[in-house]
Amino acid sequence: AQKITQTQPGMFVQEKEAVTLDCTYDTSDPSYGLFWYKQPSSGEMIFLIYQGSYDQQNATEGRYSLNFQKARKSANLVISASQLGDSAMYFCAMREGPIIQGAQKLVFGQGTRLTINP
């Protein structure tokens, strides 16, 4: 079974609109972390936002927020007021298990290609 599922291969949104990118996950570990990364055409992976499984509040970072619904095992990324520069691939990823010193391996979803239209 896929541990991270992103069901939207591609999305097209008008500039300045809000957009939600879907991500569902599958784990039996009570401690985990969820990440979103942006990959523009240049290829680099840009960290956007993080949500820990025990965090009570949804994470926010500027125009990015994570809609964390633990019971549904979903961690959707919401981008408010989209900009042309938001056009890129977006990956949802999960770390399973508690935090130990140093980063731990991530499992990535298949990604969603977001295109912002002017």
Added chain:
Amino acid sequence: GAVVSQHPSRVICKSGTSVKIECRSLDFQATTMFWYRQFPKQSLMLMATSNEGSKATYEQGVEKDKFLINHASLTLSTLTVTSAHPEDSSFYICSAGGRGGVISTDTQYFGPGTRLTVL
């Protein structure tokens, strides 16, 4: 802060040659580094995890003799693709996590990637 560099950014080589890719953390100590491979229009596939001073842990299906990983210091890890063949052509990305500077201990910081083309 939290800058990870990779060198080279692009490399073209002949079949049968070996290629070394360097991954450096510039402003923090990378206790753990990860190497990923990404085919066009696909997701990242983890190849191996390396901790400073110890042998790398390879994911299932990744040939350790083909992809040699050395994490000799807290700021440098190298991936050597030995006897490269056209099917090894791909985008290779490293990431690092660790301590120091402004980094979050649970976050991986990615390098810009290396595009390898084997003729």
